[in-house]
Amino acid sequence: MSSLPSPPVATPFSAKHTLMVQGTTSDAGKSILVTAICRILFRHGIKVAPFKPQNMALNSAVTHDGGEIGRAQAVQAQACGIEPSTDMNPVLLKPNSDTGAQVIVHGKALANMEANFYHNHKPKLLNAVMESHARLSQEYQAVIVEGAGSPAEINLRARDIANMGFAEKADCPVIIVADIDRGGVFAHLTGTLDCLSESEKNRVKGFVINRFRGDIKLLEPGLDWLEEKTGKPVLAVIPYIENLHIEAEDAISIKVQASGERTLKVVVPVLPRISNHTDFDALALHPQVDFEFIKDPKKFIGCDLLILPGSKSVISDYKWLRDSGWKSIVDKHLRYGGKLMGICGGLQMLGNNIHDPLGIEGDKESLQALGYLDFETTLEDQKQLMNVAGGVIGSQLTLQGYEIHAGVSSGPAFDKCLFDLGDHQDGVMSEDKQVLGSYIHGIFDSVDMLNYLLAWAGLDGAEKFDYQQHQDKEIDRLADVVESVLSVKTLQGLLGLVN
Secondary structure, three states: OOOOOOOOOOOOOOOOOEEEEEEOOOOOOHHHHHHHHHHHHHHOOOOEEEEOOEEEOOOEEEOOOOOEEEHHHHHHHHHHOOOOOHHHOOEEEEEOOOOEEEEEEOOEEEEEEEHHHHHHHHHHHHHHHHHHHHHHHHHOOEEEEEOOOOOOOHHHHHHOOOOHHHHHHHOOOEEEEEEHHHOOHHHHHHHHHHOOOHHHHHHEEEEEEEEEOOOHHHHHHHHHHHHHHHOOOEEEEEEOOOOOOOOOOOOOOOOOOOOOOOOEEEEEEOOOOEEOHHHHHHHHHOOOEEEEEEOOHHHOOOOOEEEEOEEOOHHHHHHHHHHHOHHHHHHHHHHOOOEEEEEOHHHHHHOOEEEEOOOOOOOOEEEEOOOOOOOEEEEEEEEEEEEEEEEEOOOOOEEEEEEEEEEEEEOHHHHOOOEEOOOOEEOEEOOOOOEEEEOOEOOOOOHHHHHHHHHHHOOOOOOOOOHHHHHHHHHHHHHHHHHOOOOHHHHHHHHOOOO
């Protein structure tokens, strides 16, 4: 186990215009609320940036400065109208087992650590967190901070850098959000507050209740009770927003109702360490695509296109794919004429062999993969991180996306690639055109590439669906609803921006 180096002493910082959003539970609405606040402030001419001190997620993005951060912070940067940077998420944890994770600091992989080892070394990361926050505070008028999980997790508070540990160090105000749709919202809020120290309670400026359905008058007695009991105001009650799509931080949450007009069936197996499943949001939202994530192979009843997704632990996930029954399903799917695609880790599974000579993912080993494409992959200690742009060779189609992978693939299949990305090529296809693989995340996000790949999969004349435009409209829709109950004047007051 490698040890974290001691970081340099943090530079002086100011949290004068910082506001932190914490939650009573995971998935209470922290990411969504931060996204909404960022867009509200941006629309009112305030230069704002998102920040999450520590994130644990397998959905990640590549920044303009060549680092890796949580996907949610990239979406929040979009809400701010700015490019994402590594300072927006200085510590990212990517789980590779039930008790261990890859630790990424300022965008670069530092080490694989077990939970206890990491917990003991979190104080060494606090300087890295505060340095990033200081830089953002100096560059932007406002910084909106997202907590992680809940500040009431007593077992983690001693060395906390993600919630109140950061808030205390930065001396910034906090609002706490709870999801009323889950039930127990008053217990969640009062219980969370009771778990805090006096100084932590004092920096809580109020509550936000998320995802409320029904008549607000029926809720008002509870709000009055909550304010009287805690002495904290309820700053806003956010209505439930039907069919809102904001890219998920980690949990798979895409839910789309199929209709008779959906003519192409697409299935993605849910690997134990599936990563960047947001790659498939554009497919799931396309009006002609019937999209489904499936974990249990017994629930698979056929499809037109089967896609193997990215993986944080490609060797162990391939073993699961093989042993769980998915491999035989993939073989049968191809025999019946279906199309098969692999992205990143899924691409690596399509080759002949995967080698891990350095034990990057655990044991030093090699294993035979699916063998549908003639190449091999070797895992290396330096991760490939890059935003890419280029075109489809032999056509006028352009594409863009990003690459995040430790594996390097080579072999005859790569002698004739589909995509020219300038300094390298990508995209391999079998001779019979049934199997396609690419390292590019976000490959479905542009209109032309989405239609190109849908046509390959069997959907001719697909409707044009602009996922990027849809995503920005959804951020605006979210901000509209939140601003109707949480005014920009209230936000400016919390941030100390009111003269």
